[in-house]
Amino acid sequence: DIQMTQSPSTLSASVGDRVSITCRASQSVSTWLAWYQQKPGKAPNLLIFKTSSLESGVPSRFSGGGSGTEFTLTISGLQPDDFATYYCQQYKISPYTFGQGTKLEIK
Amino acid sequence: QVQLVESGGGVVQPGRSLRLSCEASGFTFSYYGMHWVRQVPGKGLEWLSFISADGSEKSYAESVKGRFTISRDNSKNMVYLQMSSLRGEDTAEFYCARAGIRFPYLHYWGQGTLVTVSS
Numbered sequence: 001d002i003q004m005t006q007s008p009s010t011l012s013a014s015v016g017d018r019v020s021i022t023c024r025a026s027q028s029v030s031t032w033l034a035w036y037q038q039k040p041g042k043a044p045n046l047l048i049f050k051t052s053s054l055e056s057g058v059p060s061r062f063s064g065g066g067s068g069t070e071f072t073l074t075i076s077g078l079q080p081d082d083f084a085t086y087y088c089q090q091y092k093i094s095p096y097t098f099g100q101g102t103k104l105e106i107k
Numbered sequence: 108q109v110q111l112v113e114s115g116g117g118v119v120q121p122g123r124s125l126r127l128s129c130e131a132s133g134f135t136f137s138y139y140g141m142h143w144v145r146q147v148p149g150k151g152l153e154w155l156s157f158i159s160a161d162g163s164e165k166s167y168a169e170s171v172k173g174r175f176t177i178s179r180d181n182s183k184n185m186v187y188l189q190m191s192s193l194r195g196e197d198t199a200e201f202y203c204a205r206a207g208i209r210f211p212y213l214h215y216w217g218q219g220t221l222v223t224v225s226s
Contacts, residue, residue, distance in 0.1 A: 094166035
């Protein structure tokens with residue numbers, strides 16, 4: 001199985017900051033990587049698919065990059081609504097494993 | 108708009124079985140693969156199972172292989188997760204999700220149904 005590892009596990013930042021979350025795969029997933037946002041008590045929402053393709057309606061301050069085994073989710077100009085937990089997921093091969101999550105907290 | 112509504116959760120004793128259902132609407136159900144994902148309260152997401160649009164392909168996480176079975180009924184716009192030999196560690200919120208049109212990322216999610224395994 002492909003293991004997905006996110007760092008950091010927790011990230012403290014302020015409104016307006018630019019932050020990045022890293023996701024590493026134990027073997028290459030090419031660009032078959034998605035990012036999800038989850039707020040407390042809610043289901044996750046798709047943010048980005050195929051590494052860098054923004055889901056419809058997702059603000060352009062979110063961006064994704066990388067390939068192979070290392071990926072990043074960047075949020076430029078944090079807004080209050082962005083404080084949530086973020087998960088990466090590879091969908092190159094089943095089982096379609098998630099990272100353990102990164103909780104983005106207000107500093 | 109796409110809607111996915113899970114049902115069937117509740118309290119179940121260890122060793123017993125339970126079937127979760129997910130009713131889909133707002134899209135042509137038979138065109139899309141479907142997933143089940145779970146989340147232990149306060150923990151991360153765990154992908155469980157996928158079924159292809161026509162039901163011919165199924166895959167499972169190792170943690171549930173042999174105990175959980177995914178199925179679908181395209182005539183009813185339903186996907187199911189049959190769970191057997193339930194354990195305390197299966198206690199979680201269970202989500203169904205629709206795949207992308209050609210790729211199995213999780214495009215749309217239901218709101219979840221809680222399964223509690225307890226005597």
